Amino acid sequence: MLIRALTLFRRAVPASRFCPCATGRTQQYCTSAKNISIRDALTSLDTGSNIRIRGWVRSVRSQKNHLFLHVSDGSSLQPLQVIANSDLNIRGLTFGCAVDITGSLEKSPSQKQKVELQAQRVEVVGECDPVDFPFKIKERHSLEYIRQFPHLRCRTNSFGSLLRIRSEAAAAIHSYFRDNGFVQIHTPIITSNDCEGAGELFQVEPSGNEHSSDKENPHFFSVPAYLTVSGQLHLEVMAGAFPAVYTFGPTFRAENSQSRRHLAEFYMAEAEISFIESLEDLMKVMEDLFKTSTEHLLSQCAEDMGLFHKFISPGQRKYDLTFISYTEAIDILSRNSEQFTFKTEWGCDLQTEHEKFLVKHCGNVPVFVTDYPYDLKPFYARDNQDQPRHTAAAVDLLVPGVGELCGGSLREERLELLKTRLARAGLEDTYAWYLQLRQFGSVPHGGFGMGFERYLQCVLGVKNIKDTIPFARSSRSCLL
Amino acid sequence: MLIRALTLFRRAVPASRFCPCATGRTQQYCTSAKNISIRDALTSLDTGSNIRIRGWVRSVRSQKNHLFLHVSDGSSLQPLQVIANSDLNIRGLTFGCAVDITGSLEKSPSQKQKVELQAQRVEVVGECDPVDFPFKIKERHSLEYIRQFPHLRCRTNSFGSLLRIRSEAAAAIHSYFRDNGFVQIHTPIITSNDCEGAGELFQVEPSGNEHSSDKENPHFFSVPAYLTVSGQLHLEVMAGAFPAVYTFGPTFRAENSQSRRHLAEFYMAEAEISFIESLEDLMKVMEDLFKTSTEHLLSQCAEDMGLFHKFISPGQRKYDLTFISYTEAIDILSRNSEQFTFKTEWGCDLQTEHEKFLVKHCGNVPVFVTDYPYDLKPFYARDNQDQPRHTAAAVDLLVPGVGELCGGSLREERLELLKTRLARAGLEDTYAWYLQLRQFGSVPHGGFGMGFERYLQCVLGVKNIKDTIPFARSSRSCLL
Numbered sequence: 001m002l003i004r005a006l007t008l009f010r011r012a013v014p015a016s017r018f019c020p021c022a023t024g025r026t027q028q029y030c031t032s033a034k035n036i037s038i039r040d041a042l043t044s045l046d047t048g049s050n051i052r053i054r055g056w057v058r059s060v061r062s063q064k065n066h067l068f069l070h071v072s073d074g075s076s077l078q079p080l081q082v083i084a085n086s087d088l089n090i091r092g093l094t095f096g097c098a099v100d101i102t103g104s105l106e107k108s109p110s111q112k113q114k115v116e117l118q119a120q121r122v123e124v125v126g127e128c129d130p131v132d133f134p135f136k137i138k139e140r141h142s143l144e145y146i147r148q149f150p151h152l153r154c155r156t157n158s159f160g161s162l163l164r165i166r167s168e169a170a171a172a173i174h175s176y177f178r179d180n181g182f183v184q185i186h187t188p189i190i191t192s193n194d195c196e197g198a199g200e201l202f203q204v205e206p207s208g209n210e211h212s213s214d215k216e217n218p219h220f221f222s223v224p225a226y227l228t229v230s231g232q233l234h235l236e237v238m239a240g241a242f243p244a245v246y247t248f249g250p251t252f253r254a255e256n257s258q259s260r261r262h263l264a265e266f267y268m269a270e271a272e273i274s275f276i277e278s279l280e281d282l283m284k285v286m287e288d289l290f291k292t293s294t295e296h297l298l299s300q301c302a303e304d305m306g307l308f309h310k311f312i313s314p315g316q317r318k319y320d321l322t323f324i325s326y327t328e329a330i331d332i333l334s335r336n337s338e339q340f341t342f343k344t345e346w347g348c349d350l351q352t353e354h355e356k357f358l359v360k361h362c363g364n365v366p367v368f369v370t371d372y373p374y375d376l377k378p379f380y381a382r383d384n385q386d387q388p389r390h391t392a393a394a395v396d397l398l399v400p401g402v403g404e405l406c407g408g409s410l411r412e413e414r415l416e417l418l419k420t421r422l423a424r425a426g427l428e429d430t431y432a433w434y435l436q437l438r439q440f441g442s443v444p445h446g447g448f449g450m451g452f453e454r455y456l457q458c459v460l461g462v463k464n465i466k467d468t469i470p471f472a473r474s475s476r477s478c479l480l
Numbered sequence: 481m482l483i484r485a486l487t488l489f490r491r492a493v494p495a496s497r498f499c500p501c502a503t504g505r506t507q508q509y510c511t512s513a514k515n516i517s518i519r520d521a522l523t524s525l526d527t528g529s530n531i532r533i534r535g536w537v538r539s540v541r542s543q544k545n546h547l548f549l550h551v552s553d554g555s556s557l558q559p560l561q562v563i564a565n566s567d568l569n570i571r572g573l574t575f576g577c578a579v580d581i582t583g584s585l586e587k588s589p590s591q592k593q594k595v596e597l598q599a600q601r602v603e604v605v606g607e608c609d610p611v612d613f614p615f616k617i618k619e620r621h622s623l624e625y626i627r628q629f630p631h632l633r634c635r636t637n638s639f640g641s642l643l644r645i646r647s648e649a650a651a652a653i654h655s656y657f658r659d660n661g662f663v664q665i666h667t668p669i670i671t672s673n674d675c676e677g678a679g680e681l682f683q684v685e686p687s688g689n690e691h692s693s694d695k696e697n698p699h700f701f702s703v704p705a706y707l708t709v710s711g712q713l714h715l716e717v718m719a720g721a722f723p724a725v726y727t728f729g730p731t732f733r734a735e736n737s738q739s740r741r742h743l744a745e746f747y748m749a750e751a752e753i754s755f756i757e758s759l760e761d762l763m764k765v766m767e768d769l770f771k772t773s774t775e776h777l778l779s780q781c782a783e784d785m786g787l788f789h790k791f792i793s794p795g796q797r798k799y800d801l802t803f804i805s806y807t808e809a810i811d812i813l814s815r816n817s818e819q820f821t822f823k824t825e826w827g828c829d830l831q832t833e834h835e836k837f838l839v840k841h842c843g844n845v846p847v848f849v850t851d852y853p854y855d856l857k858p859f860y861a862r863d864n865q866d867q868p869r870h871t872a873a874a875v876d877l878l879v880p881g882v883g884e885l886c887g888g889s890l891r892e893e894r895l896e897l898l899k900t901r902l903a904r905a906g907l908e909d910t911y912a913w914y915l916q917l918r919q920f921g922s923v924p925h926g927g928f929g930m931g932f933e934r935y936l937q938c939v940l941g942v943k944n945i946k947d948t949i950p951f952a953r954s955s956r957s958c959l960l
Binding site for chain 2 (some may be wrong): 037056096170194203226440
């Protein structure tokens with residue numbers, strides 16, 4: 001119905017510079033050339049067909065009678081080779097410019113590609129001054145260099161690949177959870193919980209609210225409101241009504257850190273599973289998520305993944321996960337305590353140096369560390385009620401090159417135990433609603449969170465977390 | 481490998497109250513009962529099989545020798561009927577409690593369900609005091625009532641259905657874009673753009689930053705930082721390197737509104753398409769997204785959708801979209817100007833009352849309104865260069881019961897026109913980076929945003945937007 005209507009509605013077609021193909025009112029005005037993505041062109045078997053491509057020039061090479069272009073439209077890493085007569089070498093045809101080209105798709109005589117486009121028409125739709133443009137033809141710019149240009153870096157091969165991989169990884173995570181019966185919950189970004197009293201929170205008020213006319217209650221939400229550091233408690237709400245839930249969205253830390261592993265704004269996939277009663281069952285989900293997503297990337301983004309593994313770093317390719325208990329980990333570390341700055345006594349938290357050592361010690365594979373000291377873990381971690389070394393049913397997943405990738409635990413579902421612990425911390429009133437979850441139809445449950453950018457660092461071997469996110473935010477830096 | 485390892489790792493199994501099935505270390509300890517979701521049980525053809533279900537009691541009915549339960553685990557709206565001997569009617573078996581039940585799945589003699597569970601074992605894993613629990617057996621609580629209990633309302637039928645539908649709708653949106661070659665971009669939540677100088681922004685600083693020790697520059701990010709109101713400009717960055725991109729995430733407005741159509745935190749699906757040159761092509765994508773998602777919901781969530789259409793409101797079911805130009809809209813409104821509070825002259829913005837009238841006038845179907853006055857639209861909207869009524873290539877989609885669902889436009893890709901407009905507004909420096917997008921390989925492009933909660937309001941017929949989101953945030957309200 002819309003199509004019929006659109007025909008009535010259609011405006012006059014502006015005159016074209018070269019041929020009717022160039023108008024953007026595509027197929028109906030040009031019966032011969034078919035709009036096609038470069039990805040599709042590269043795998044097309046339909047040689048001899050008349051096609052139209054649009055994209056950006058990645059290289060220009062002029063020979064006596066011929067012009068060779070490489071054109072990319074972002075649908076794939078590999079560009080399409082375009083061959084034209086030298087008389088089509090028009091002004092503005094430079095590295096970085098946007099072009100609109102029609103021609104005939106032909107079998108390529110070269111080994112480098114299966115097909116090439118023999119151009120009949122080349123139009124420059126957007127010029128690009130090679131002097132001002134910060135990226136130069138044939139140069140392989142470092143990730144550090146391109147990071148300075150957050151509005152342009154997607155035009156480089158490496159960051160283009162990163163973004164395609166990131167998009168596929170996000171899809172893989174959603175698919176994994178959906179295929180396994182998880183309901184997606186958009187946990188709130190703005191929250192009045194100050195989660196675990198963890199400090200390092202961003203607070204939120206309307207811009208200009210320092211001049212609030214309401215001196216009695218200056219807060220927009222009536223209460224102080226923060227950016228979420230985790231959707232866990234909200235997912236636990238949902239674990240009281242669904243078999244399994246997940247969230248996958250941004251979380252925040254106001255850390256004054258310039259570490260290559262920290263961002264002020266980063267993504268987490270978090271899951272909560274009802275009726276789960278063992279850490280083993282939880283680890284099975286964590287392992288499945290990691291393996292399924294990574295296998296998806298290796299099969300669906302082989303070309304883009306290859307670029308990282310070839311030019312950046314090998315990334316994670318061994319999938320035999322292993323595990324040790326915290327207590328075993330401390331034993332291992334203690335035997336090598338002279339190598340560490342931080343203490344390796346039972347009861348101390350594992351530091352980055354410890355995590356790295358443990359991963360190496362286990363053969364450079366991902367390592368689950370289980371059953372941490374009860375006193376190291378937040379109030380919601382389930383009490384293992386063991387003695388004399390009192391532990392909680394919590395687990396971290398450490399991975400090569402990154403350290404902590406996931407953290408999870410069984411949650412304390414027993415009302416009395418939880419009440420006692422919250423009361424001891426003076427949090428009984430703050431978490432009255434959370435206690436009610438245990439008062440009304442409480443079930444054993446557990447969950448975990450996986451840092452998405454760290455996951456990408458791990459599988460791609462990217463050193464700096466800032467190179468895994470479209471627009472990085474960290475202390476002193478919020479470009480665009 | 482993990483499975484083998486887990487066997488070594490497994491702890492002692494605690495004694496069970498009823499039978500080994502109740503331990504949670506499921507299948508390997510109970511060879512007879514298979515863990516199964518209620519959704520799967522309801523459609524199972526495997527009658528006579530021994531199964532184990534876990535969920536929450538939705539109704540309890542005790543007859544002379546028999547006990548009838550309805551148990552739901554959140555995997556479906558329909559509960560499973562459980563029949564047990566009266567001697568299994570143990571303490572705590574009340575509405576809202578959590579249960580763990582094993583028994584034999586049998587063909588049901590009743591017309592109401594295909595199968596029922598004849599229980600051999602019933603365990604209450606989490607009690608629920610019916611006096612304190614705010615929801616009562618057999619009562620249909622209003623959406624307004626349950627909204628008071630954000631930590632418990634997911635346990636009602638209506639909100640449980642809403643959350644399953646919302647999850648499927650989100651999946652449908654992701655699928656639509658992915659199937660059509662869009663790359664997903666996580667546009668930033670925290671941004672230093674104050675997008676369009678649009679006011680009503682939330683500002684972000686670390687909690688306690690009013691005591692910042694750095695008086696020279698008190699800002700965590702060195703510059704004032706806000707919560708995003710739209711990912712559009714960041715998507716436009718990506719439109720310089722990909723054929724099509726989208727984002728689907730939270731956006732924010734610090735509006736002091738208690739409207740049934742506004743939230744302080746809401747979700748938007750936004751898309752940006754490169755090499756697009758007409759509003760028609762853009763509307764085609766908007767229409768496809770709307771139709772594909774809605775068809776997905778009607779087929780995948782028939783039961784849950786049915787609950788809304790039966791008890792809440794019919795929702796949107798007519799899909800014949802139509803469209804008019806802004807100028808035509810003004811003509812229609814002017815002929816009925818006595819019905820409106822706000823002016824209906826050419827050049828005035830359309831108000832909610834106008835939008836409602838137009839939707840009704842067009843037969844209560846979604847209506848595209850195109851080509852708004854140039855001066856009403858932000859700097860990025862593409863100049864139609866028409867006279868005397870100067871318009872921009874912008875489009876809104878109005879839908880019954882909601883009003884504006886989507887807004888989009890072609891973007892001004894011509895450097896000189898954009899420069900002039902920004903200079904006139906004194907924004908040339910602020911948007912220097914945005915101008916560079918047009919300086920280096922600019923392409924015609926356009927995009928739109930769709931309010932996700934408004935979409936749910938539209939298809940479900942939900943009056944208040946607060947009932948379409950897991951945790952609603954609005955002025956004076958940020959529960960949990």
